[in-house]
Amino acid sequence: MEAQILSYLSPQYPWREEFRVLQTVGSTNDLVKELAAGGAPHGTVRVARQQTGGRGRRGRSFLSPPGAGVYLSILLRPNCRGMELMHLTCAVAVAMCDAVERAAGFRPGIKWTNDLVFRGKKLGGILTELSLDPQGLVAYAVVGVGINCCQQPEDFPQDLRPMASSLAAVKGAPVDPNRLAAAMMEALAKLDGDLLNRKSELLAQYRQDCVTLGKEISLIRGDEIRHGTALDVDDQGALVVAFPNGRVEAVTSGEVSVRGMYGYAT
Numbered sequence: 503m504e505a506q507i508l509s510y511l512s513p514q515y516p517w518r519e520e521f522r523v524l525q526t527v528g529s530t531n532d533l534v535k536e537l538a539a540g541g542a543p544h545g546t547v548r549v550a551r552q553q554t555g556g557r558g559r560r561g562r563s564f565l566s567p568p569g570a571g572v573y574l575s576i577l578l579r580p581n582c583r584g585m586e587l588m589h590l591t592c593a594v595a596v597a598m599c600d601a602v603e604r605a606a607g608f609r610p611g612i613k614w615t616n617d618l619v620f621r622g623k624k625l626g627g628i629l630t631e632l633s634l635d636p637q638g639l640v641a642y643a644v645v646g647v648g649i650n651c652c653q654q655p656e657d658f659p660q661d662l663r664p665m666a667s668s669l670a671a672v673k674g675a676p677v678d679p680n681r682l683a684a685a686m687m688e689a690l691a692k693l694d695g696d697l698l699n700r701k702s703e704l705l706a707q708y709r710q711d712c713v714t715l716g717k718e719i720s721l722i723r724g725d726e727i728r729h730g731t732a733l734d735v736d737d738q739g740a741l742v743v744a745f746p747n748g749r750v751e752a753v754t755s756g757e758v759s760v761r762g763m764y765g766y767a768t
Contacts, residue, residue, distance in 0.1 A: 503680060510684035516691055517545030528555035530575035531629055531646035538577050538642040546577040549683055556648055570653050572683045575646040576690050582698060584634045588738040589701055591616050591630045592708045594645050597693040599711050601685040606669045606677045611713035614741045614758055622763045623667035625650055651679045709735055714760050723756040
């Protein structure tokens with residue numbers, strides 16, 4: 503798998519020496535965080551054929567069966583303050599839409615803030631984790647992405663079938679996970695140069711790709727559920743929501759459920 507991914511990378515890809523493929527890990531993000539703490543360089547990438555403890559936002563598990571998807575984490579060391587990276591997850595989501603479009607021939611949407619979706623079903627997720635030094639500067643950022651590539655509907659557990667899909671199922675034809683991994687790596691390398699310099703353009707594209715905007719949503723925080731309408735994504739990546747009482751808020755935390763998409767909370 504490693505040689506095949508390398509064969510798909512362009513000669514300009516900058517981090518060939520920092521790339522490895524592993525058969526099985528608990529979590530690629532946990533592994534890369536360990537490498538980061540040990541001084542691993544900017545651009546370190548680890549891809550796993552299987553994760554036994556894949557994680558998503560809010561501590562949820564991410565199903566990562568062997569050979570069915572691409573499970574990838576990259577270490578970035580941007581020279582900036584943590585507050586300058588509030589849009590990181592949004593920017594990564596745009597990059598991953600670019601990668602899927604290149605590898606599979608269609609562009610997915612984004613469910614705010616970090617899910618790749620198509621026709622109401624989840625294709626993949628993103629987990630970004632930052633470590634800051636005492637001055638508030640970014641020591642490192644670890645970006646993890648898992649994308650369902652090869653599964654057919656019957657390959658998902660029964661309870662996930664109404665809400666999960668894969669690139670191959672959407673396309674109706676096989677999608678090479680090695681080509682997808684290479685496209686993801688190249689999209690992330692491009693993002694490295696754009697992250698701080700093209701923030702407005704990245705957020706503009708995010709708004710175009712975001713299927714949450716204009717939809718009725720439920721905001722879930724603990725036992726509280728509030729209903730509203732998603733209006734926009736602001737310059738920090740927060741979801742701007744209008745509530746029935748006329749209040750408009752920029753939402754940065756909590757779970758947002760979208761009407762018509764997996765498990766809408768009523």
